[in-house]
Each structure stands twice: as C-alpha cells, then as structure tokens.
Amino acid sequence: xxxxxxxxxxxxxxxxxxxxxxxxxxxxxxxxxxxxxxxxxxxxxxxxxxxxxxxxxxxxxxxxxxxxxxxxxxxxxxxxxxxxxxxxxxxxxxxxxxxxxxxxxxxxxxxxxxxxxxxxxxxxxxxxxxxxxxxxxxxxxxxxxxxxxxxxxxxxxxxxxxxxxxxxxxxxxxxxxxxxxxxxxxxxxxxxxxxxxxxxxxxxxxxxxxxxxxxxxxxxxxxxxxxxxxxxxxxxxxxxxxxxxxxxxxxxxxxxxxxxxxxxxxxxxxxxxxxxxxxxxxxxxxxxxxxxxxxxxxxxxxxxxxxxxxxxxxxxxxxxxxxxxxxxxxxxxxxxxxxxxxxxxxxxxxxxxxxxxxxxxxxxxxxxxxxxxxxxxxxxxxxxxxxxxxxxxxxxxxxxxxxxxxxxxxxxxxxxxxxxxxxxxxxxxxxxxxxxxxxxxx
Numbered sequence: 001x002x003x004x005x006x007x008x009x010x011x012x013x014x015x016x017x018x019x020x021x022x023x024x025x026x027x028x029x030x031x032x033x034x035x036x037x038x039x040x041x042x043x044x045x046x047x048x049x050x051x052x053x054x055x056x057x058x059x060x061x062x063x064x065x066x067x068x069x070x071x072x073x074x075x076x077x078x079x080x081x082x083x084x085x086x087x088x089x090x091x092x093x094x095x096x097x098x099x100x101x102x103x104x105x106x107x108x109x110x111x112x113x114x115x116x117x118x119x120x121x122x123x124x125x126x127x128x129x130x131x132x133x134x135x136x137x138x139x140x141x142x143x144x145x146x147x148x149x150x151x152x153x154x155x156x157x158x159x160x161x162x163x164x165x166x167x168x169x170x171x172x173x174x175x176x177x178x179x180x181x182x183x184x185x186x187x188x189x190x191x192x193x194x195x196x197x198x199x200x201x202x203x204x205x206x207x208x209x210x211x212x213x214x215x216x217x218x219x220x221x222x223x224x225x226x227x228x229x230x231x232x233x234x235x236x237x238x239x240x241x242x243x244x245x246x247x248x249x250x251x252x253x254x255x256x257x258x259x260x261x262x263x264x265x266x267x268x269x270x271x272x273x274x275x276x277x278x279x280x281x282x283x284x285x286x287x288x289x290x291x292x293x294x295x296x297x298x299x300x301x302x303x304x305x306x307x308x309x310x311x312x313x314x315x316x317x318x319x320x321x322x323x324x325x326x327x328x329x330x331x332x333x334x335x336x337x338x339x340x341x342x343x344x345x346x347x348x349x350x351x352x353x354x355x356x357x358x359x360x361x362x363x364x365x366x367x368x369x370x371x372x373x374x375x376x377x378x379x380x381x382x383x384x385x386x387x388x389x390x391x392x393x394x395x396x397x398x399x400x401x402x403x404x405x406x407x408x409x410x411x412x413x414x415x416x417x418x419x420x421x422x423x424x425x426x427x428x429x430x431x432x433x434x435x436x437x438x439x440x441x442x
Contacts, residue, residue: 004425006399006413008390010372013420014256020246020264021047021410022077022239026199028101029176030206030239031055034081035062035108036180037210039234046079046239047410050403054099061095062105063087083234086112093119093150099407103131103173106154107180110143112229116154120147133171137178140165141185162187162226170195170220170308176203183212185226194222197309198269202240209235241289243269244315245409248384250274250293251319252419254282255326255392259294260419267291272312273320276302280323301329301366306337318344318385325353326392327366335360344382347375351393372397377404384409391421400428 022045032055034041046052046068056066056079063086069078089109096102096119109116121131135145138154140163146153162185167174175195180203182189194200196218204217211232213225246265253260254277267274267286274284277293281300285292302324306314314337324331325348335342342362345355350373354365372395377383383405390397402425405412416423 003427004402005428006387006390006402006405007424007426008372008387008393008397008399009422010391010393010395010397011420011422012256012392014252014260014391014416015258016419017261017263018249018415018419020241020249020262021045021049023199023202023242023244024049024051024408025101025172025197025242025244026202027052027239028055029104029199029203030237031059031066031079031081032104032108033180033203033206033210034234035059035064035083035086035105036111036183036207036229037232037234038084040080040082040084041210041234042236043079043081044075044236044238045077045241047242048076049408049410050406051099051101051408052079054095055101058091058095058102058105059083061088061091062109089113089115090117091119096121103134104176104180106134106152107138107177110138110154110156111160111181111184114156114159116152118152118154120150120152131173133167133169133174134177137165137167137174137191138181141178141181141189143181160185160226162189162224165189165191167191167193169193172197172200175200175222179204179214179222179224180207182224182226183207183214184229184232185224187226189224189226191222191224192220194220195308196220198240198243198266206235206237209237241265241269244313244381246270246291247273247313247316248319248381248388248409249415249419250277250291251316251323251385252388252391252416253293254280254295254299255323255388257295259292261290261292263290265289265291271310273316276304276312276320280327299323299327299366301327301331303332305334308337314338315381318382319388321345321355321362321364322348322385322389324364325355325366325368325370327364329366331364331366333362333364335362343378344385347378347382347386348389350375351389351397369394371395374398374400376400377402380404380408384412387412387416387423391416391423
C-alpha cells in the first residue's frame with residue numbers, strides 16, 4: 001500500500017451520486033474525548049482512513065480497547081472505544097509524529113488524570129502549526145507545563161479550575177483541548193474567540209451526551225460549567241459528515257460539468273465554498289442533507305481568501321486553485337491560515353497550469369489545458385486535488401506519495417470510479433520490472 005501510486009487516464013467525466021464519510025477532523029477528536037467517559041463509547045459514521053488507525057494505536061497505548069465492527073456482521077463505520085482500563089497518561093513520539101491530531105489527547109488526559117506526558121508534535125508539510133494557544137488555554141485552567149527531552153509534561157498541582165480564556169486566533173485544536181479539560185474543571189470556563197467549525201459542535205454535542213454542560217458551541221463564545229469526572233459516562237454518538245470530502249467531490253462536479261450529488265452533508269457546513277462555486281458559473285442545488293453541483297457554461301475567475309470557519313476553508317484551497325486554473329481569466333487566491341499550502345501549485349504547474357506565487361497570494365492565470373504528468377501529493381488535500389486534475393488532463397497522470405490521500409479520504413479511487421472516472425491504484429511500473437528480473441534469474 002505504501003508504495004502504490006494512483007494512475008488516472010483523463011476522461012473529463014464525473015457524474016452521479018456519492019456518499020460522504022464521517023468527518024475525519026471530528027472522529028479523531030471524538031475518539032480522544034472518549035477518554036473522559038469510563039466504559040465503552042460507541043462512535044458511528046467513523047471513516048475507514050489511516051488517521052483513524054493511528055488514533056486507535058494512541059488509545060491502545062494508553063490502555064483503551066478500540067474495535068471496529070466487521071462489515072460482514074455489522075457496520076464497518078462503527079467503532080467501539082472502551083476506556084475502562086486506561087491507566088497511562090503518556091503518548092510516545094513514534095505515534096504522535098505520525099499525526100498531529102494526536103495532540104488532542106492532551107486535554108482529555110489532563111481531565112482524567114490531572115497529568116499528561118505527551119510527545120511534542122513536529123511541523124508538517126503545510127506549516128509549523130504551533131501549539132502555543134493549546135498550552136495557554138490549558139494554563140489558564142491551572143495546568144503547569146514543562147518540556148523535557150521533546151515531551152510536554154502537564155501537571156495540575158492545585159487541580160483544574162474554571163477560567164476566562166481568550167484565544168489569539170480561533171484555533172480548532174486549542175478550542176478542543178481547552179474544552180475537553182474544562183468540562184471537569186471546578187467552576188465555569190468561558191472560551192472567547194473560540195473556533196466555530198461544525199466539528200467543534202459535534203465534539204460539544206458528544207461531551208454533553210457524556211454528561212458535560214456546554215453552551216454556545218458553534219459561536220465565538222463557549223461557556224462550560226464544570227462537572228466531576230465521575231459524572232461523565234460513555235455514550236453512543238454519530239459523527240457529522242465530512243464537509244471537506246463533500247467539497248472535494250463538488251469541485252469535481254464543477255470541474256467536469258457533473259452533475260455530482262453528495263449525500264450525508266448539511267449545506268450549512270459549506271456556505272462560503274458554495275457561494276464561490278456559484279460565482280465561478282456552477283449550478284448548486286441544496287437539500288437538507290445533500291448538495292448537487294453541475295455546470296454548462298465556462299468557468300469564471302474568482303477571488304478567494306482562506307479564513308477560519310465560517311470563512312473559506314483552507315482545506316479546500318487546493319481544489320479551488322485547480323478550478324481557477326481551468327477558468328477563463330485570472331483568479332486571486334490568498335492563503336491566511338497555513339504558510340506552506342501553496343506547495344500544491346508547483347505540482348499543478350507541472351501539468352501545465354500558469355500560477356504565480358507572491359508570498360501568501362497566488363495569481364492563477366486560467367484557460368490553459370492541463371497535461372497528464374508524474375506528480376506527488378504534497379499534503380492530504382493537494383493529493384485529492386491532483387487526482388481531480390488528472391481527470392480533466394489530457395493523457396495519463398501518475399500520482400506518487402498517495403499515503404497523504406489515504407489519511408483523509410475513504411476509498412477515494414473507488415468513489416471516483418463509481419462517478420465515471422478512469423482511476424486506479426497500482427504498484428509503480430519499475431517495481432513490476434524489478435520483480436520480473438528476479439523471477440527470470442531464479
């Protein structure tokens with residue numbers, strides 16, 4: 001699997017219906033939150049992706065039991081997390097280094113044990129993504145931190161207490177970690193300038209189902225009334241739909257003409273991307289839990305700047321850069337969230353796109369035909385966008401480092417094939433030749 005590549009033969013075809021998986025960025029945090037509730041928590045609509053496997057490994061090291069139901073006798077998207085025997089508050093570097101979201105166990109571990117020893121997460125392909133705001137939020141609740149040999153050692157010498165926390169930036173991770181510790185802090189905690197993403201609402205809903213008291217999730221001010229750890233319990237919760245996966249397939253519909261309908265997502269999760277799709281000439285139809293995108297006219301240029309929710313999501317920037325590269329005219333894309341998101345532009349330029357980067361601005365001169373080429377995924381969302389680029393490009397496109405895509409898209413190739421694309425996963429040709437040589441010598 002690690003050495004596979006994705007091969008696309010461009011046919012400019014995507015049409016039909018596709019079901020959206022549960023949100024990666026929600027399911028990971030829900031698994032971490034289960035640490036706070038003794039017993040077996042059942043999480044439904046959990047995607048089958050590599051990041052979920054990594055989080056399961058993290059929880060296993062802590063003493064939890066994580067089991068996914070077998071598709072033959074149950075629902076493969078149902079995961080049971082039993083935290084009854086969690087007896088460790090230490091997460092090793094080997095696991096945290098695989099996935100930054102592992103840092104989300106920090107808040108729950110502090111809430112359960114009053115202590116945590118968590119490896120410091122490194123940077124990633126799309127930027128440094130500092131955890132300073134996580135630490136400041138938790139420090140306000142009475143947590144002391146020491147850094148020792150690359151590990152964060154968190155202690156609560158006087159216990160957790162409520163506080164007024166004002167975040168410098170509406171950071172999703174800082175909001176989540178502060179929230180998960182605050183539910184067992186004595187007194188009331190107010191988080192101002194909190195992240196407003198649907199995944200924050202999903203986490204708050206699950207914590208409330210476990211017995212927590214939270215108000216205001218989804219707004220910029222969240223109020224938490226602390227309760228005792230003993231009052232929290234396991235629960236049964238369904239993960240919200242993945243708005244980024246949905247947005248990726250909707251871009252595919254706009255790119256090729258569609259129509260493409262995504263099911264299992266609330267249109268309210270994608271207000272700004274849907275506005276931009278309409279601006280670019282796509283037709284967008286909304287239902288309660290589905291969205292359809294089609295296009296019959298040429299793509300128009302657009303101006304986009306990424307911002308925290310409900311602004312335009314940085315996780316859809318690469319996909320819309322691809323749309324802009326195929327539009328008639330020049331588009332301006334401004335990246336305000338991650339400093340290295342534009343690495344995707346170099347790969348798209350290999351396929352014939354005309355993109356000029358100036359600091360955190362990107363000028364995309366559209367109207368040029370894309371040509372199939374060997375390219376590499378620079379990050380999760382860039383990888384998904386490159387596959388879409390291959391579908392509208394002339395000839396064959398080979399995408400390397402597809403493990404990035406597997407982190408966040410369940411059966412991406414299978415879903416695209418069901419929509420009519422000519423896409424496959426294969427071992428690189430040179431590997432086949434090497435195997436043949438060995439057999440001939442034998």
